[in-house]
Amino acid sequence: MSTTPRPIPFGIMLQGPGSHMHAWKHPSNVPDASVNLGYYIDIARTAEDNGIAFGFVADGLYINEKSIPHFLNRFEPISLLSALATATKKIGLAGTLSTSYSDPFTVARQFASLDLLSGGRAGWNVVTSPLEGSGRNYGRPHPEHALRYQIADEYLEVVQGLWDSWDDDAFVRDRDSGTFFAPEKFRRLDHKGRFFQVEGPLNIQRSPQGQPVIFQAGSSDDGIALAGKYADAVFTHAPSLEETRTFTQKVKNSAIAHGRSAGDVKIFPGIGPIVGRTEEDAEAKYQAIAALAGLDDALAYLGRFFDHHDFSQYDPDAPLPELGDIGANSFRSTTDRIKQDAREQGLSLRQVALQAVSPRPNFIGTPEHVADELIRWFDAGASDGFILGFAAQREGLDDFVTLVLPLLEARGYHRSALEGQTLRDHLGLPRKASRYSTDAEPARKAG
Amino acid sequence: MSTTPRPIPFGIMLQGPGSHMHAWKHPSNVPDASVNLGYYIDIARTAEDNGIAFGFVADGLYINEKSIPHFLNRFEPISLLSALATATKKIGLAGTLSTSYSDPFTVARQFASLDLLSGGRAGWNVVTSPLEGSGRNYGRPHPEHALRYQIADEYLEVVQGLWDSWDDDAFVRDRDSGTFFAPEKFRRLDHKGRFFQVEGPLNIQRSPQGQPVIFQAGSSDDGIALAGKYADAVFTHAPSLEETRTFTQKVKNSAIAHGRSAGDVKIFPGIGPIVGRTEEDAEAKYQAIAALAGLDDALAYLGRFFDHHDFSQYDPDAPLPELGDIGANSFRSTTDRIKQDAREQGLSLRQVALQAVSPRPNFIGTPEHVADELIRWFDAGASDGFILGFAAQREGLDDFVTLVLPLLEARGYHRSALEGQTLRDHLGLPRKASRYSTDAEPARKAG
Ligand SMILES: Cc1cc2nc3c(=O)[nH]c(=O)nc-3n(C[C@H](O)[C@H](O)[C@H](O)COP(=O)(O)O)c2cc1C
Ligand SMILES: Cc1cc2nc3c(=O)[nH]c(=O)nc-3n(C[C@H](O)[C@H](O)[C@H](O)COP(=O)(O)O)c2cc1C
Numbered sequence: 001m002s003t004t005p006r007p008i009p010f011g012i013m014l015q016g017p018g019s020h021m022h023a024w025k026h027p028s029n030v031p032d033a034s035v036n037l038g039y040y041i042d043i044a045r046t047a048e049d050n051g052i053a054f055g056f057v058a059d060g061l062y063i064n065e066k067s068i069p070h071f072l073n074r075f076e077p078i079s080l081l082s083a084l085a086t087a088t089k090k091i092g093l094a095g096t097l098s099t100s101y102s103d104p105f106t107v108a109r110q111f112a113s114l115d116l117l118s119g120g121r122a123g124w125n126v127v128t129s130p131l132e133g134s135g136r137n138y139g140r141p142h143p144e145h146a147l148r149y150q151i152a153d154e155y156l157e158v159v160q161g162l163w164d165s166w167d168d169d170a171f172v173r174d175r176d177s178g179t180f181f182a183p184e185k186f187r188r189l190d191h192k193g194r195f196f197q198v199e200g201p202l203n204i205q206r207s208p209q210g211q212p213v214i215f216q217a218g219s220s221d222d223g224i225a226l227a228g229k230y231a232d233a234v235f236t237h238a239p240s241l242e243e244t245r246t247f248t249q250k251v252k253n254s255a256i257a258h259g260r261s262a263g264d265v266k267i268f269p270g271i272g273p274i275v276g277r278t279e280e281d282a283e284a285k286y287q288a289i290a291a292l293a294g295l296d297d298a299l300a301y302l303g304r305f306f307d308h309h310d311f312s313q314y315d316p317d318a319p320l321p322e323l324g325d326i327g328a329n330s331f332r333s334t335t336d337r338i339k340q341d342a343r344e345q346g347l348s349l350r351q352v353a354l355q356a357v358s359p360r361p362n363f364i365g366t367p368e369h370v371a372d373e374l375i376r377w378f379d380a381g382a383s384d385g386f387i388l389g390f391a392a393q394r395e396g397l398d399d400f401v402t403l404v405l406p407l408l409e410a411r412g413y414h415r416s417a418l419e420g421q422t423l424r425d426h427l428g429l430p431r432k433a434s435r436y437s438t439d440a441e442p443a444r445k446a447g
Numbered sequence: 448m449s450t451t452p453r454p455i456p457f458g459i460m461l462q463g464p465g466s467h468m469h470a471w472k473h474p475s476n477v478p479d480a481s482v483n484l485g486y487y488i489d490i491a492r493t494a495e496d497n498g499i500a501f502g503f504v505a506d507g508l509y510i511n512e513k514s515i516p517h518f519l520n521r522f523e524p525i526s527l528l529s530a531l532a533t534a535t536k537k538i539g540l541a542g543t544l545s546t547s548y549s550d551p552f553t554v555a556r557q558f559a560s561l562d563l564l565s566g567g568r569a570g571w572n573v574v575t576s577p578l579e580g581s582g583r584n585y586g587r588p589h590p591e592h593a594l595r596y597q598i599a600d601e602y603l604e605v606v607q608g609l610w611d612s613w614d615d616d617a618f619v620r621d622r623d624s625g626t627f628f629a630p631e632k633f634r635r636l637d638h639k640g641r642f643f644q645v646e647g648p649l650n651i652q653r654s655p656q657g658q659p660v661i662f663q664a665g666s667s668d669d670g671i672a673l674a675g676k677y678a679d680a681v682f683t684h685a686p687s688l689e690e691t692r693t694f695t696q697k698v699k700n701s702a703i704a705h706g707r708s709a710g711d712v713k714i715f716p717g718i719g720p721i722v723g724r725t726e727e728d729a730e731a732k733y734q735a736i737a738a739l740a741g742l743d744d745a746l747a748y749l750g751r752f753f754d755h756h757d758f759s760q761y762d763p764d765a766p767l768p769e770l771g772d773i774g775a776n777s778f779r780s781t782t783d784r785i786k787q788d789a790r791e792q793g794l795s796l797r798q799v800a801l802q803a804v805s806p807r808p809n810f811i812g813t814p815e816h817v818a819d820e821l822i823r824w825f826d827a828g829a830s831d832g833f834i835l836g837f838a839a840q841r842e843g844l845d846d847f848v849t850l851v852l853p854l855l856e857a858r859g860y861h862r863s864a865l866e867g868q869t870l871r872d873h874l875g876l877p878r879k880a881s882r883y884s885t886d887a888e889p890a891r892k893a894g
Pocket of ligand 2: 505506507508543545573574575576577664666667669670671682683684717778779780781
């Protein structure tokens with residue numbers, strides 16, 4: 001298949017020292033990276049200066065002594081992204097916030113405010129919170145999986161409604177006549193639903209991109225349905241080109257079923273390339289990362305996906321034990337995948353755990369090889385871009401921008417300068433019209 | 448009374464164009480000031496460069512077409528203050544957030560995160576939300592006044608508990624041994640109360656100032672009790688030196704009754720000085736501000752404090768009508784004061800309304816006069832500092848820093864450079880010790 005080259009949009013995870021559980025021990029990182037604003041600013045500027053479209057902040061609402069070290073102590077997304085807004089100029093700023101443990105009026109305001117003060121660069125990664133313990137920090141039972149997605153659906157309806165409280169030209173601010181706003185362009189939502197009653201309006205205007213970009217990160221069927229209905233972008237796993245392409249098609253079909261078009265939702269698998277000048281070099285970098293976690297760490301890490309199940313009680317060289325429903329209400333898509341891989345490939349517990357904690361990335365090798373692979377995935381329609389989540393952030397990012405991006409640029413698959421101004425510009429999405437505007441997209445089919 | 452001069456700490460309101468309802472029309476301001484980040488950065492830097500200790504963001508959770516123009520469209524406090532954190536170096540960053548419409552786990556995180564990323568400069572203005580309509584944006588009934596304060600009390604207990612989740616030296620981050628944290632310095636809260644059940648711990652460490660500064664802004668007896676128990680600082684009205692001193696004494700007595708000392712809580716009346724090179728000059732500036740609002744505006748403005756009561760139905764030249772309980776569940780201390788003043792001074796509705804919308808400040812005149820008055824209040828113990836809320840922000844601030852602060856500095860009542868690094872430093876408050884620390888202050892008496 002021959003395809004005309006076009007730039008691949010990249011995002012970058014902003015999660016302290018990197019995605020590896022013990023990334024804080026990696027010599028390229030400062031050990032306190034997850035709470036070091038200067039470090040985040042450096043990373044965001046490196047990304048921005050090299051044409052990376054957005055930073056992406058993950059989040060969680062529950063920790064215990066077994067949590068991943070840099071999750072124990074990290075900045076909260078809204079405050080971190082707002083701080084980065086004044087330290088950067090063009091890069092998009094996306095962050096995670098849970099619909100299971102927050103109020104739509106507050107969340108609508110915070111993202112609208114970030115969006116406006118950053119000049120239209122905000123994105124919201126809508127999650128439903130996988131961890132049971134979150135409920136104990138909010139004094140209410142953790143809703144089960146299906147209910148979490150029902151809540152999320154109504155929640156998004158409310159938030160997007162609130163974001164259109166003011167028409168784009170509502171604020172007249174005419175000093176001579178004393179007219180601050182046009183009353184007919186001021187919209188009360190009056191939402192009355194199953195989970196939420198929200199009158200509105202919101203006390204903030206729309207931004208240069210209309211509304212913040214909606215990211216969605218659940219990969220279950222419920223997650224895909226939610227994405228098809230509302231998401232501008234989806235953050236997902238990247239097990240293989242074929243599986244990722246299948247997932248991408250599912251989400252795009254879901255969008256079409258909701259009266260949208262395939263291009264309205266962009267799919268971003270998360271990948272953690274390891275690049276070396278030679279193959280041996282790349283392999284050595286991977287081994288240095290894998291050495292950060294031993295078997296004990298690996299078993300604890302695996303347990304995290306299964307409701308902190310204690311895997312140290314089993315023989316590590318026997319097959320992965322039967323786990324029944326453990327963890328089914330948390331990271332369902334991840335636990336299903338782990339169990340399936342173990343079954344199909346006949347893996348021992350040790351193999352499953354080590355692979356979970358220090359996965360060999362599917363983008364590893366020389367700069368040419370990694371660039372080829374990225375182009376192959378992109379041209380094959382497996383994704384619309386990638387989110388870079390390096391195991392060891394500082395080393396991974398520096399290698400990627402110095403070794404891979406120039407190759408992509410030479411081949412027409414990258415631009416080292418961000419040309420647009422808003423996050424929607426960077427993602428190739430049009431400005432979001434207000435639902436009250438005459439040139440708004442046709443209303444979505446109910447779903 | 449002769450007193451040794453010492454610097455008066457000042458804060459500055461960050462509320463867009465200023466405190467006057469129609470400040471957006473004032474020629475010194477940009478009309479979109481409430482949503483113009485560049486404008487906020489300029490104001491914050493002017494303040495910081497002139498030794499003003501902190502910026503202070505007010506907030507509200509309900510608007511309708513009768514709201515004050517710059518309340519209709521404004522940044523949300525956490526995002527605004529976080530954005531200002533990277534644009535400034537030393538100035539404190541305080542913002543309002545309501546305990547009636549939020550979750551303590553989230554609020555604890557957001558302020559802790561702002562505090563940490565700003566290097567220990569955060570303050571939280573704890574309010575209970577005066578406006579009934581707030582409940583309609585959150586799908587629950589607006590709690591009545593006493594209940595709001597009972598919720599706030601338990602809320603603060605939880606938040607301050609969460610802020611001590613990690614001892615100051617909990618994070619070891621020793622790469623050689625692989626030890627990220629010391630487990631015995633990791634504290635679960637396990638709060639089970641009347642309104643909140645919160646397990647904890649919080650996923651963020653303590654900041655250079657230990658905990659964010661607690662501001663409190665309710666002046667009713669319930670508000671004073673809450674301040675005495677928890678507040679580091681109180682934001683209040685400044686009707687006259689004597690009344691303000693009486694209020695200050697009440698709050699300090701309340702602190703003492705809670706086992707704290709008078710110096711533990713700093714009182715900051717809000718004032719809006721108008722300064723001119725001559726008295727006529729100052730008067731002309733005041734008249735220019737008063738001219739921004741006519742009688743219709745004034746009646747609508749007055750109505751805001753009384754649950755949007757329609758005052759245009761009355762003869763403006765008759766006395767203020769009997770209002771019974773209208774507004775008693777909202778701005779109680781303000782409405783009580785308005786009714787009392789009207790009664791005592793025999794004011795007409797017109798007079799009450801015009802005075803409400805364009806109050807003649809009690810600090811108006813030449814630089815020498817305003818400096819004298821500030822020193823007189825301060826030396827008389829009426830307050831521990833002042834929050835500057837200029838009717839027209841840009842003009843008011845520029846006049847104050849160029850005309851008044853140099854006089855105060857010459858007399859030993861100001862320093863044009865902030866010497867400390869944290870907000871507690873700027874306010875003369877010690878670092879807040881963890882409740883688990885052996886050198887923590889003795890536990891508060893229950894109250
Ligand atoms: C790639 C990816 C990233 C995710 N990031 C987060 C996150 O940062 N915070 C969070 O609470 N959940 C996150 N989730 C969890 C999901 O949002 C969701 O709550 C959970 O996976 C259960 O939904 P699912 O079964 O639809 O995947 C992520 C999931 C995926 C697949
Ligand atoms: C000087 C001052 C400033 C206040 N600022 C705010 C504010 O920014 N946002 C808010 O919701 N309430 C604010 N309030 C309202 C109070 O927090 C409180 O909700 C209301 O006044 C009722 O309490 P009270 O009767 O104790 O004064 C303020 C009150 C005072 C006295």
